[in-house]
Amino acid sequence: MNERGILERLFWRVGALLVIGYALLPVAWILALxxxxxxxxxxxxxxxxxxxxEHYRAIFADAQFPAALLNSLGIAALATLASVLLGMLAxxxxxxxxxxxxSLVLGAALAxxxxxxxxxxxxxxxxxxxxxxxxxxxxxxxxxxxxxxxxAIWTLAAYFREIPWDLDQAARVDxxxxxxxxxxxxxxxxxxxxxxxxILVFIFAWNDFLFAAALTSTNAxxxxxxxxxFFTGSSRFELPTGSIAAASVVVTVPVTLLxxxxxxxxxxxxxxxxxxx
Amino acid sequence: MTTRRDPAExxxxxxLCTPAVLAMLLVTAYPIAYAVxxxxxxxxxxxxxxxxxxxxxxxxxxxxxxxxxxxxxNTLTITLASVALELVLGLALALVMHRVLFxxxxxxxSVLVPYAIITVVAALAWKFAFDPVTGFVNPWFGTERAWLTxxxxxxxxxxxxxxxxxxxxxxxxxxxxxxxxPRELLEAARVDxxxxxxxxRRIQLPLLRxxxxxxxxxxxxxxxxxxxxxxxxxxxxxxxxxxSLIGYQTLVTRLNLGLGSAVSVLIFLGVLAIAAVFVKGLGxxxxxxxxxx
Numbered sequence: 001m002n003e004r005g006i007l008e009r010l011f012w013r014v015g016a017l018l019v020i021g022y023a024l025l026p027v028a029w030i031l032a033l034x035x036x037x038x039x040x041x042x043x044x045x046x047x048x049x050x051x052x053x054e055h056y057r058a059i060f061a062d063a064q065f066p067a068a069l070l071n072s073l074g075i076a077a078l079a080t081l082a083s084v085l086l087g088m089l090a091x092x093x094x095x096x097x098x099x100x101x102x103s104l105v106l107g108a109a110l111a112x113x114x115x116x117x118x119x120x121x122x123x124x125x126x127x128x129x130x131x132x133x134x135x136x137x138x139x140x141x142x143x144x145x146x147x148x149x150x151x152a153i154w155t156l157a158a159y160f161r162e163i164p165w166d167l168d169q170a171a172r173v174d175x176x177x178x179x180x181x182x183x184x185x186x187x188x189x190x191x192x193x194x195x196x197x198x199i200l201v202f203i204f205a206w207n208d209f210l211f212a213a214a215l216t217s218t219n220a221x222x223x224x225x226x227x228x229x230f231f232t233g234s235s236r237f238e239l240p241t242g243s244i245a246a247a248s249v250v251v252t253v254p255v256t257l258l259x260x261x262x263x264x265x266x267x268x269x270x271x272x273x274x275x276x277x
Numbered sequence: 278m279t280t281r282r283d284p285a286e287x288x289x290x291x292x293l294c295t296p297a298v299l300a301m302l303l304v305t306a307y308p309i310a311y312a313v314x315x316x317x318x319x320x321x322x323x324x325x326x327x328x329x330x331x332x333x334x335x336x337x338x339x340x341x342x343x344x345x346x347x348x349x350x351n352t353l354t355i356t357l358a359s360v361a362l363e364l365v366l367g368l369a370l371a372l373v374m375h376r377v378l379f380x381x382x383x384x385x386x387s388v389l390v391p392y393a394i395i396t397v398v399a400a401l402a403w404k405f406a407f408d409p410v411t412g413f414v415n416p417w418f419g420t421e422r423a424w425l426t427x428x429x430x431x432x433x434x435x436x437x438x439x440x441x442x443x444x445x446x447x448x449x450x451x452x453x454x455x456x457x458x459p460r461e462l463l464e465a466a467r468v469d470x471x472x473x474x475x476x477x478r479r480i481q482l483p484l485l486r487x488x489x490x491x492x493x494x495x496x497x498x499x500x501x502x503x504x505x506x507x508x509x510x511x512x513x514x515x516x517x518x519x520x521s522l523i524g525y526q527t528l529v530t531r532l533n534l535g536l537g538s539a540v541s542v543l544i545f546l547g548v549l550a551i552a553a554v555f556v557k558g559l560g561x562x563x564x565x566x567x568x569x570x
Contacts, residue, residue, distance in 0.1 A: 015373040016384050023387040026402040026441065027394070029413065033405055044416040090297040098283075099290030105298060112301055113495075115309075116502045116548050118521040119541040122528040123308035123315065126322070146304035149297055207395050209505045210521075214529045225397040229509055241411055248398040259393040260386050267385070270446065271453035 027252065034245035041241055055246035065247055067219040068227035072251070075137050075223060076205035079144035083201045084194060086145070087152030094153070095160040106157075109150035117147065121214040128215055135216045140223065143215070144205040151204065152197045155269050159193025196269035199262055206255060224251045309545060315538040322532035335539035344523060345540070349547075352519040354432065355507075356500040359439040363496060364489075366440065367447030372477075374448065375455045388445045396442060400509035403438045428515045435517065438506050443499070447492050454488030455481060487559075494555040498548060520544050 033041070035051040043049070059065040094102055124143065125134070133139035163186070171181040212226035222230075228247050231240055259266055316336070319329045339345050374384060391399065406412045407424040415421055424430045458481050466476050504521040511517045513526070524544055528537030 012373060012377045013379050015369075016377045016380055019370055019373055020380070020384060020387045022441070023390050023445065026399060026406065027390060029406055030398070030402040033411065042410040044413065046413045046417075086297040086300060089293040093290045093293035097286050097290040097293070099287040101294075102290065105294050108298065108301055112305055114498050114548060114552050115305055116521070116541075116544050118502065118504065118524040119312060119545040120305060120308035121525065122534055122537045122541055123311040124304070125528060126315075126534060127308070127311070142300075143304055146300050149301060153297065203393065209395075209397050209508070210525070213508075214525065225395050225505075228401065229397050241405060244401055245405070248395075248401060252394055252398055255393045255395075256390055259389045263386050263389060266389065267449055267453075271450055 027256075030245050030248050030252070034242065034249045036242065038242055055242035056250070059243050059247050059250070064219060064227060064231075065224075065243075065250075068222055068224045069251070071137070071219075071221055072206060072223040072225075075140050075144065075221070076202050078137070079141045079148065079205045080198050080202045082141065082145045083148045083152045084156075084198050087149055087156050087197060088194065090149075090153050091156035091160050094157050096165065106153070109153045112147065113150035113154075115147075117143075117210050121210065124211075125214055135218055135221050137221055139215050140211055140221060143211050144208065148201040148204050152201055155197040155200060156193055159196070160190065163189045192265065196262075196265040199258065199266055200269050203255060203259075206251075309542075312538040312541045312545075315534050316542050318535045320533075320535035322534055331535070335536050336543070339536065339539050339543060344518070345520075345543075347516065348518045348520045348523045351432075351517060352501060352503065352521075355436055355439065355503055355519065356497060358432075359436045359443075359500050360493065360496050362436070362440045363444045363447045364493065366444045367451055367492075370444060370448035371451035371455055374452050388448060390445075391442050392445045394442070396505040397509055399442045400438050400506040403434060403441070404510050407434050425511055426515060428517065431511050431515050431517050435503075435506055435510055438510070439500065439503065442506075443496060447496060450488055450492040451485060454485045458484050490555065490559050494552070494559070497551055497555070501548060501551060502544075520547070 029046065032047050034055055035053070036043070036048040037050060037052040037054060040049060090105060093099070094105060120143075128134040128139045133142070165186070167185050167189075168181045171185045172178065176184070207225065208223075209225040209229065212223040213229065216222045216226060224247070228244055228251075231244050231247070317330060317332060319327070319331045319334070321327070370388065374381075374388065377384065404425065407414050409415055409421070409423045414424070422430060424434050462480055463476055466480055471479070502521055503519050504525065507513060507517060507519050507522055508525070513519070513522045520540070521544065524537060524540040527533050527540055531537075
């Protein structure tokens with residue numbers, strides 16, 4: 001290999017290392033911070049000198065964080081279930097059936113994807129207080145389901161378009177009942193798409209802060225992002241940095257693992273709509 | 278094909294779409310209509326019995342307030358700066374991921390990490406990093422600055438956080454676009470003596486154009502709605518308020534539904550305007566492509 005080729009390869013390798021550092025630096029930082037004992041938080045170093053788990057013990061000893069964790073998990077999971085179910089029905093209709101208003105549904109979904117959530121929090125705040133949904137699980141599940149429907153419909157439609165639906169007919173000809181044809185032929189083909197849509201929707205609901213901050217007020221429904229943002233320390237004047245860092249690590253780990261394990265699916269799902277236009 | 282319609286199929290189609298459409302109407306269309314209605318009243322939730330119809334007075338007071346224009350300026354500054362940086366950085370990241378075989382899996386996995394992290398957590402991580410007491414930025418760079426207590430350095434931290442969090446999304450979209458560029462085309466250009474820069478500028482970039490516009494549209498709209506990062510890092514102090522933050526504070530903190538709804542409607546119009554500009558650009562680029570074929 002000539003000198004230029006080696007230099008070029010070196011250039012791209014350094015680039016790759018820089019990219020990895022760029023992506024992981026803040027994560028390493030918050031992890032390091034969460035392991036520093038309270039007295040060492042202000043030592044100006046990156047890594048903890050004597051790692052300690054005191055902040056993790058503190059957040060789980062308090063009632064607020066475990067409650068928020070449970071709310072986040074439950075609300076995000078139920079919103080995902082609802083959104084993917086409704087999205088599946090709509091995406092199936094869009095891909096498989098010819099009916100007026102098909103493009104209307106897709107257009108509406110696109111419009112909502114661009115919709116500013118802050119424009120509806122005022123009315124929702126008042127409505128929810130009127131009908132008793134303020135500070136409840138359904139009060140957050142409903143907006144999450146709606147705002148993730150576009151994502152679910154577009155992702156599912158992109159996957160459903162690739163399914164060879166005629167296989168269903170072939171199975172029927174071979175003597176399978178409609179249910180069997182669905183169960184053994186179509187469902188396994190559709191599963192990866194459904195799964196991808198579910199992960200993307202879950203991440204969206206898990207990440208939201210605006211609705212959680214506006215529509216909840218207590219441990220009854222306050223999710224993790226809102227709980228962390230409004231964390232109060234033992235004294236009013238001190239930001240509980242260590243507890244916040246520990247809580248951040250706890251909520252970051254599961255989703256990061258999910259993303260890393262299903263890396264390929266997520267990348268395919270994220271880019272499905274945009275590239276095929 | 279399109280003229281012959283089966284009424285049963287038509288009915289089933291609507292039946293299957295109804296739940297999704299209903300949900301979307303219920304939680305977005307109805308509230309935004311209600312917001313338009315509320316914005317015409319003087320309506321403060323602390324004094325709910327004193328609701329008075331005031332016409333466009335709320336809009337007049339928003340549009341004549343310095344706070345609104347300041348917030349709009351801040352929002353546009355953050356949007357322009359972060360989207361421009363994300364575009365350049367995202368393109369660089371996409372090229373690296375496209376070219377490199379070394380550590381490929383680790384590379385692609387780590388790029389997803391910022392995407393997976395909750396925005397509030399990312400904002401806090403960067404806030405602590407720049408904090409003069411707990412942070413590592415000052416010792417590393419030998420500065421002694423309280424970054425989030427001055428306006429422009431606070432903007433810098435906010436923009437950095439946004440860019441860090443969302444560049445991977447941009448990069449992944451652009452990477453998907455890059456893989457669509459035929460390899461033979463690049464090889465042929467290389468044989469003909471085109472430099473790496475020329476190959477990028479004359480072949481990859483033009484073919485990336487549609488993907489680029491879609492990515493830009495989504496990111497610009499997203500950045501315009503910025504809320505989480507600013508709320509966590511400054512709560513709008515030091516003149517860093519954004520339009521979403523003003524909407525939130527008027528509605529939820531001050532419980533002024535009339536005025537807050539006027540702000541919401543104006544933000545909605547802003548988003549529509551941005552989308553219209555992009556859709557026009559996108560349409561023009563697609564039709565130009567059509568002519569070229």
